[in-house]
Amino acid sequence: MSEIIKTRNLMKIYGEQKSVDHLNITVNQGEIYGFLGRNGAGKTTTIRMLLGLIKPTFGQVEIFGENLFNNQKSILRRIGSIVEVPGFYENLTARENLLINAKILGVHKKNTIEEALEIVDLHNETKKLVGKYSLGMKQRLGIARALLHNPELLILDEPTNGLDPIGIKEIRSLILSLAKDRNITIFVSSHILSEIEQLATHMGIIHEGRLLEEIAFDKLRERNRNYLEFQVSDDNKAIMLLESQFGISDYEVHAEGNIRVYSHLGKQGRLNKAFVENGIEVLKINISEEGLEDYFTKLVGGGAIG
Amino acid sequence: MQLASLLFTELLKLKRSSMFLLSIAGAAVAPLVVVVATYVNEPSTPFKELFYNVNLYTVLIIGAPLYGVVTTYLFNREYVENTIKNILTIPVSRVSFIMSKTLLLFMWIMMLTMIAWFLTLFLGLLTQFDGLDISLLVESFKEFSIGGVLLFILSTPIILVTLVMKNYVPTIIFTVVITLINVMGGSSEHRALFPWAAAGDIANHTLPSTYPPEYSYTAIIVTALTGFIALIVYFKKADIH
Numbered sequence: 001m002s003e004i005i006k007t008r009n010l011m012k013i014y015g016e017q018k019s020v021d022h023l024n025i026t027v028n029q030g031e032i033y034g035f036l037g038r039n040g041a042g043k044t045t046t047i048r049m050l051l052g053l054i055k056p057t058f059g060q061v062e063i064f065g066e067n068l069f070n071n072q073k074s075i076l077r078r079i080g081s082i083v084e085v086p087g088f089y090e091n092l093t094a095r096e097n098l099l100i101n102a103k104i105l106g107v108h109k110k111n112t113i114e115e116a117l118e119i120v121d122l123h124n125e126t127k128k129l130v131g132k133y134s135l136g137m138k139q140r141l142g143i144a145r146a147l148l149h150n151p152e153l154l155i156l157d158e159p160t161n162g163l164d165p166i167g168i169k170e171i172r173s174l175i176l177s178l179a180k181d182r183n184i185t186i187f188v189s190s191h192i193l194s195e196i197e198q199l200a201t202h203m204g205i206i207h208e209g210r211l212l213e214e215i216a217f218d219k220l221r222e223r224n225r226n227y228l229e230f231q232v233s234d235d236n237k238a239i240m241l242l243e244s245q246f247g248i249s250d251y252e253v254h255a256e257g258n259i260r261v262y263s264h265l266g267k268q269g270r271l272n273k274a275f276v277e278n279g280i281e282v283l284k285i286n287i288s289e290e291g292l293e294d295y296f297t298k299l300v301g302g303g304a305i306g
Numbered sequence: 307m308q309l310a311s312l313l314f315t316e317l318l319k320l321k322r323s324s325m326f327l328l329s330i331a332g333a334a335v336a337p338l339v340v341v342v343a344t345y346v347n348e349p350s351t352p353f354k355e356l357f358y359n360v361n362l363y364t365v366l367i368i369g370a371p372l373y374g375v376v377t378t379y380l381f382n383r384e385y386v387e388n389t390i391k392n393i394l395t396i397p398v399s400r401v402s403f404i405m406s407k408t409l410l411l412f413m414w415i416m417m418l419t420m421i422a423w424f425l426t427l428f429l430g431l432l433t434q435f436d437g438l439d440i441s442l443l444v445e446s447f448k449e450f451s452i453g454g455v456l457l458f459i460l461s462t463p464i465i466l467v468t469l470v471m472k473n474y475v476p477t478i479i480f481t482v483v484i485t486l487i488n489v490m491g492g493s494s495e496h497r498a499l500f501p502w503a504a505a506g507d508i509a510n511h512t513l514p515s516t517y518p519p520e521y522s523y524t525a526i527i528v529t530a531l532t533g534f535i536a537l538i539v540y541f542k543k544a545d546i547h
Contacts, residue, residue: 051395076397083395087388091322100315104308104396129322145392290335 002029003065004153004185005050010059012209013043019045023059027187027202032179034200035189036296042209043189044084047157050187051081063153079106079149082159086142090131093140094122097130098148105149116144120174136167143174152177154259156188159197172199173276181239197292207300224295228261228268231279235259242279257283310357312398316380332372333418335362337425342519345433352437358510360426364486365453365506373415373457373483374464380407380414381468383478392547396427397496400542401482410463412458419454445534453509462533469541483528497541498522501529 005027012020020042027033030197037043048054052059052072061068087293088097098113102211117123120140127131133141139159148156159175161167176199190196196203204214215223224268232238235257242248250262264271268285275282322325328370339358344351383388393403423446430438467480484502491497498504504522507513513522 048546051391052397053391053394054547060496073397073399076395083391085388086389087392089319089387089389092319096318101392101396103311103315103318104393104398105526106311137458166343303436 003027004029004031004063005187006062007046007050008062010046010049010061011057012042012049012054012056018209020049020056023206023211025204025214027185027213029185030179030183031189031202032175032186033202034194035187036196036203037189037191038050038300039191039193041206042204043191045155045209046206047080047081047083047155047189047232050155051079051083052076053083053273057086077149078147079153080143080149081155081157082139082142082146082154083157085135085161086138086145088130088133088138088141090129092130092134093128094130094144095126097141098145101145101148104110107149112148116143116148119147119249120144121170129197134167136163136170138216139163139167139171140174143171143178146179147244150182152184154184154186154188156186158189158191159223168195175199193292193296197206205296205299212299220292220295224291225262226265227288228265228271229259229267229284229286230259230275230282231284232257232259232273232275233283237278238275238280240281241274242271245274250274262290308398308402309406309409309456312402313409313429315407316410318422319383321329325376327416327417328395329376330371330421332368332375333364333421334425336360336368337422337429338452339363339402341426341429341433343394343436344435348384349433349435351435354437354442355447356426356430356435357442357449358422360422360442360452360528361446362454362506364422364450365457365509366503367485369457369486370464370477370502371481372418373411373461375474376418377411377464378474380411381465382472382474385472392488394546401484401538402467404541408461408478411461412466415461419427419450423450447524449509453505456505459530460505460526460533461532462480462537464533466533466537466540469537469544499525503527 003026005025007023007025010020010022010023023046035043035046045054049056050063050240052068055223064078066075068075068287089100095113096115098116100115114123117126120135122140122144125137130138131139143159156175160171163171172195175186175188179186188199200217202216204216205212230238236261239251239253242251244263248261248263252260261271268287272282272285273295322414337360337387340363341356384393394400425484464477464480468477472476487500488503488506491500491503495514498507498513498517499521504525508522
């Protein structure tokens with residue numbers, strides 16, 4: 001599988017602040033790579049560097065196996081992108097806005113603009129000025145514009161930002177179908193965990209400019225194990241019981257008497273019975289899977305995302 | 307080839323633009339005020355004076371702020387409407403981007419200059435001023451054109467201010483200061499050293515004899531070239547946020 005994006009020790013420093021700090025990411029062909037991070041983590045700065053809009057303070061960007069800054073023009077011709085909210089000339093229609101890109105790109109094929117508008121379901125809105133479009137329509141038009149020249153790579157910066165739930169669902173379906181039907185490699189950033197979880201095949205987590213982890217979702221699901229969670233009146237006594245009577249060593253103790261047991265799945269009845277027989281009050285039993293949120297919280301050292 | 311395509315897209319961007327009509331209204335101010343005021347106060351004034359006064363006011367008073375607003379609109383709207391990131395990632399070379407906009411600015415300034423000339427002619431004929439002949443038409447057209455070209459050449463520092471500040475206000479202040487110096491230095495014998503005032507004098511053949519004409523031409527060329535080089539260097543290196 002060939003590498004589409006590869007960054008090496010990418011850095012961007014503003015004053016004394018490292019917006020992006022020694023970032024090494026690899027995106028392979030055919031992946032939907034979710035670039036996850038809190039607001040201000042360095043996602044947009046990274047995307048701007050991937051598109052040559054800002055120059056790195058240090059480090060290299062390779063796209064399609066070539067150095068971006070030596071071959072910027074030929075590389076960018078193979079990429080479609082949206083950086084933050086897509087901007088349009090609001091006094092023009094959707095068709096006229098796309099005509100600007102088509103003209104500059106030298107796309108002369110008939111119906112290219114109509115086809116792009118059809119993909120994003122805006123083909124019936126061609127007489128309306130873009131200034132009167134909703135944010136969701138503008139996002140879809142941004143994707144149509146990015147697709148105009150049949151790119152091999154799509155770079156989308158928070159494409160669902162500010163959309164209502166229906167708009168989010170539409171954009172998500174669109175991205176998934178583009179990856180599946182057109183075999184486009186997609187690099188999509190978001191600060192919403194569930195969004196990346198539902199969309200991406202691979203994920204990179206950025207926090208305070210640094211890449212904390214890069215992982216395929218398949219592997220992440222293998223790693224995120226199921227567990228039994230007991231809330232008990234006396235966690236010390238409960239742990240001793242688990243160790244001595246059941247030989248359990250794979251457990252974690254959390255706040256308020258919560259104990260997570262990663263083995264003996266399906267044997268919660270026996271464990272519960274043992275607790276009660278030994279005078280330990282069981283307040284709650286859960287059978288849970290460690291979700292992406294738990295994983296992320298552990299990784300960034302606590303605190304909610306967003 | 308890309309420059310031609312870019313110029314086409316620049317023209318397309320002006321479709322339904324209110325700025326286009328506003329700029330025409332701005333260019334019509336000098337002919338309207340000069341012809342009407344002359345008709346009311348001194349109806350016996352020769353036609354030549356009408357052309358001279360309109361060109362004087364256009365180049366020295368109205369030109370800098372009016373063309374400054376047009377310049378800011380052309381360059382700043384890409385930042386305001388957040389379209390610059392799209393254009394530069396299509397990709398368009400940054401120099402071509404600047405050149406296409408500068409070319410459109412030239413066409414726009416010349417169009418406004420021609421509108422001012424034509425309106426002077428039309429209103430002067432309507433109010434029946436004397437002294438119009440072919441040689442006056444040719445000469446006045448030439449003078450208006452020179453004024454327009456010189457103001458266009460001197461727009462490079464204004465473009466630089468727009469690109470650096472990304473806002474209308476600094477450009478308006480800058481052009482108002484230029485106009486103020488033009489007005490305050492109107493009677494000064496050293497005015498030929500101030501590029502924008504020199505442009506007015508060159509267009510109207512009224513350069514004072516204090517300095518050789520080469521000094522004025524040099525002041526204009528140095529200002530324009532410095533502005534042009536600075537804006538290209540700046541824009542080629544600027545981070546786009």
